Amino acid sequence: MDLGIKGRVAIVTGGSRGIGRETAREFLEAGVKVMTCSRNGDQLKATCGELAKQTGGEIRGIVADMTQPGDQQRLVDETLATYGTIDILVNNAGTMYSGRFEELTEEGLQTQLDTKLFGWMRAIRTVWPIMRDKNWGRIVSLIGGAGKEPDPYMFGSGMTNSALLNMTKSLSTEFAPHNVLVNAVCPGWVATDLWKRNAGGLQKELGVGSEDEARRLASKKNALGRFGKPEELANAIAFLCSERASYITGVSLNLDGGRLKGLW
Numbered sequence: 654m655d656l657g658i659k660g661r662v663a664i665v666t667g668g669s670r671g672i673g674r675e676t677a678r679e680f681l682e683a684g685v686k687v688m689t690c691s692r693n694g695d696q697l698k699a700t701c702g703e704l705a706k707q708t709g710g711e712i713r714g715i716v717a718d719m720t721q722p723g724d725q726q727r728l729v730d731e732t733l734a735t736y737g738t739i740d741i742l743v744n745n746a747g748t749m750y751s752g753r754f755e756e757l758t759e760e761g762l763q764t765q766l767d768t769k770l771f772g773w774m775r776a777i778r779t780v781w782p783i784m785r786d787k788n789w790g791r792i793v794s795l796i797g798g799a800g801k802e803p804d805p806y807m808f809g810s811g812m813t814n815s816a817l818l819n820m821t822k823s824l825s826t827e828f829a830p831h832n833v834l835v836n837a838v839c840p841g842w843v844a845t846d847l848w849k850r851n852a853g854g855l856q857k858e859l860g861v862g863s864e865d866e867a868r869r870l871a872s873k874k875n876a877l878g879r880f881g882k883p884e885e886l887a888n889a890i891a892f893l894c895s896e897r898a899s900y901i902t903g904v905s906l907n908l909d910g911g912r913l914k915g916l917w
């Protein structure tokens with residue numbers, strides 16, 4: 654399918670690995686110019702080099718930290734200086750804050766809120782006037798199923814994610830008159846570094862003897878019986894950012910292989 658976004662400009666935060674990296678690849682293959690960021694400059698440089706070589710597309714990356722007020726503006730300024738405009742924002746940079754209530758610390762929750770709630774809201778604030786003035790824009794945020802279906806092990810992520818879902822719906826209404834579409838995706842378990850970093854904690858939570866067993870049990874909760882692949886997430890994200898999704902706004906699409914059983 655032709656996504657109809659050749660020549661558009663996208664910011665994908667956290668594109669050095671995982672879902673962000675595959676989303677950047679999808680855009681490059683669709684002829685979209687990409688700006689990305691992460692905190693680790695070496696990994697970012699290597700990824701941008703590999704993706705440019707593999708796709709022949711235009712991609713740049715800068716070191717930026719979504720928890721730092723001011724870094725979002727730097728990212729936007731760099732994008733405008735490089736490509737002249739911004740059409741698409743994918744809020745992806747971040748991680749999961751797992752653990753039950755007794756393990757949750759205020760500092761840990763604050764970091765999660767600083768990264769995904771305040772960091773992403775600031776990113777939206779910086780791109781919004783540009784999209785508003787051109788009467789075209791796509792914003793997609795990677796949230797997570799715990800925002801819809803509370804899970805004691807995902808206490809900190811769940812609270813953050815619910816706020817992000819609320820932000821998505823509210824902004825989709827506010828931005829719609831300017832043809833700026835605001836959507837979210839809610840991944841279940843996806844096979845990335847994030848999963849590996851959480852495997853020990855999940856093993857303890859599920860009371861099993863190995864990470865493989867934890868993965869098997871976590872997979873069984875999904876109707877499809879397996880983890881997602883980063884490229885499967887990227888396909889749906891690129892579609893939501895495309896011309897083909899021109900009548901979709903305010904949705905939060907579950908990309909979880911059928912894990913959530915609720916009706917939304």
Ligand SMILES: NC(=O)c1ccc[n+]([C@@H]2O[C@H](COP(=O)([O-])OP(=O)(O)OC[C@H]3O[C@@H](n4cnc5c(N)ncnc54)[C@H](OP(=O)(O)O)[C@@H]3O)[C@@H](O)[C@H]2O)c1
Pocket residue numbers: 666667668669670671672673690691692693694696717718719720745746747748749768795796797798839840841842843844845846847848
């Ligand atoms: N994988 C899953 O199962 C899953 C499930 C639900 C939701 N999600 C969400 O999906 C998104 C991507 O997850 P993933 O699995 O692809 O994770 P990942 O493999 O750990 O990649 C995360 C990316 O974000 C960057 N990043 C993290 N914190 C950042 C910060 N403060 N500022 C700038 N860049 C930052 C990382 O680079 P640096 O570390 O170098 O900064 C990396 O490029 C995250 O928001 C995550 O919460 C994932």
